[in-house]
Amino acid sequence: MTVGALLNKYRKEAEYHDISLLLCELLDCPFLTLSLRKEEELSDRLLENFYTNYARLRNKEPVQYIIGKACFYGLEFSVSPEVLIPRPETEGLIELALQFIPENAKVLDIGTGSGTIAVTLKTLRPDLTLVATDISASALKIAKQNADYNNCAISFYQTDLYPETEDSFDFIISNPPYISPSDYAKLDTRIKEYEPKLALWAEENGLIFYRRILKEAKSKLKPEGLIFFEHGDEQRQNIIHLAETYGWETILIKDDLAGYPRYLGFK
Template identity: 40%
Template sequence: MLLKEYKTYFITKLEPLYDVLEAESFFYIVLESYHKLKRIDVALQPNLEITLEQKSYWDKVLQQLQNYKPIQYILGKTEFFGLPFYVNENTLIPRPETEELVDWILQSLPKAQSVLDIGTGSGCIAISLKKNMPQVKVYALDVSEQALKIAEQNAQVNNVDIQFIQQNILVLQDIPLSFDCIVSNPPYVRELEKATMKPNVLNFEPHLALFVEDTDALLFYRKIAHFALKHLKPNGKLFFEINQYLAQETIAMLAALNFKNIQLKKDIYNNDRMIQCRL
């Protein structure tokens, strides 16, 4: 079967479920991952054929996409901040907004010596910071043993040294360390927001890393902020990725704890998404 013919079939099958451009992007992502070919190769070589074995692989990918499984989980990998990362159902899929958070930290803390990433998941924040600030000692904490296995694998792939810690921040009392920077992208989606979420997120990404109870949506932010009061160095900074609907509540909580220079930043979609503050 010609590859260009399968492309038409692939996109047609996905059109009822996805935007055409998104379906086309899935095709080219798989093309590069599986065949090591780019979009231009299909255009320049219209007679490229796929074998029955290759078609079987494509059909399995297609079926999973029709069930709304994220392409990153199907392939087991993604890219974040220009770096390769393995992902699976134990880790959130890194998002462009979080890349903006990493960039903001890099701009704000060029001379940092120690960083703690709380709720590291795939390790994308911690590893990206270490890769771009090799002088920094980076620690990464998560409650999930399965997530930390993936994060450790990602640290090896990207050739960086990260100190991983398995702890639940909600019950962690103390650790004998202090930091120039604490960063977290904790669970912040309220249960009431589930109705607005797409099935590729709701049915596949780990709920442990996504959701908080409606009655205490700032649970993780409050606990991490109290932890930061004890473990940030003088003039140390705290960075959060936040729920866009709870920006003012998050700012008020931080102000009540006497954090200073609280800055709110919008993401590329013009949503309130990031906060930084200092002791």
Template identity: 35%
Template sequence: MPDRKTEIKADHNTENKSENGQCAETSHTYQEWLHYGKTLLQEQGVADAETDAWLLMEYVSAITRVYYAMHGREKMDEAEAQTYEGLLKKRASHIPVQYITGEAWFYGYSFRVTPDVLIPRLDTEVLVEQAELRILPGMNILDMCTGSGCILLSILKRHSVSGVGADLSERALDVARSNQKRIGVRGASWIRSDLFQNIGGTFSMIVSNPPYIASAEIETLSPEVRDYEPRQALDGRADGLYFEKTIAGEARKHLKPGGWLLLEIGCGQGIEMREYLAGAGYQEVEIIKDLGGNDRVAAGRTENV
């Protein structure tokens, strides 16, 4: 470990005599390593430093909170400790913990993530919840800008429906395909498409978490988001509404009569998207807020024939 003020301090002497008389540093306990990790991340301005230090320890050592509570003063395996320190340094450089572990939890499922896809977020679960409120058996669903596939796969895992995930990035689609196997979902297919360019047929529901951050705001985001998440999954162009409006405008041609469009939107975009959907001919237009009281989902329905 580095020679620094936050260096882990052993409970006893930090040196032992080996058989050949040389000094050898003793290993350190889980508690000491966790304290070191938390302090290192805090010093580098990492939000949720304590949580991330624990998540990386859990990932490396495969221990639980219960095990840690009972065995925290035991020595950490040396190889695991070296791996842990390496991952801490990555996190200290603001690489998101999900990209380090290759895993993100969403809607109760563990999804594979890489820097080719946006990290699934708790706020997006509101979109899935709203889709579930409107789902009927046998529906077919299009997930535009699918990324990791977490939205579509979470829906298909819980309902007797089928779906298509579309994305411009073939690498993102590779991640989505791997998640289909990981989650154990049938009825999903994947297509590379620049929005609706390669989409044929009609759907009972279209869901999407498109890029909706205004271009000028990208540089104000945290380094975890700004420097490591895919820019094309974030940048909604000048006002952040380009993709939301484009999808809403084109979706009507791909929705069955009475079909639903559900879009994740950004904070403060609700009023404009409500007006846009209503002006585009959608009915039952609604703006749903997340648990924080922020605009999160814009919903509208095509006319029944």
């Protein structure tokens, strides 16, 4: 069977794009060049591997976990079920943060997961000093791999939110777990079965990590320091209220590209 014949076989399926990604991974070719290889004959071994992976896809396993990587901000990141699959909304958080982070700043990424925020910021702004934390040792292992793969010098700490250092930061950025227990029960089965609950679930109606980060941040930031969050689309006013309770002033309120409330900045 040729590449073209295999693609035609699944052209009308909803997962066609993901199927194409599976084939690209097996052929070790960029997505944009797949159409140039339509006449290529596929070996029996490669077809066997494809059908094995296709069965996983039909079982609702995310394609990123099947191929072991995801694209974020034009960079390649290793992913596994120990870390969340990076979302486009978080690219928006980075774009906003870059407008506010001063030159040669020291930046703390809380809850780094696969390291997408820290690695992307360091790649785009080599002048920055990046520190990243996560409570999960498995997540940090992947984050370190991604930092090495993208040639980024980042200091990683396994800890609950803040590193146990005397460092002061110019900027804190975080996309913490923010799915409340009631909302978690409503999530797509694909997310609940395959993505790590630790990186999604948050008590106090999804607000516990915002409260804890905001409560401690004054002692971790320099006097002119800023803190930026990604958040759930129904949490904006509650987070602003929390911030005001701890003496923070709101300096940024933005929606994502789909028009949902998504980003907040404080000083």
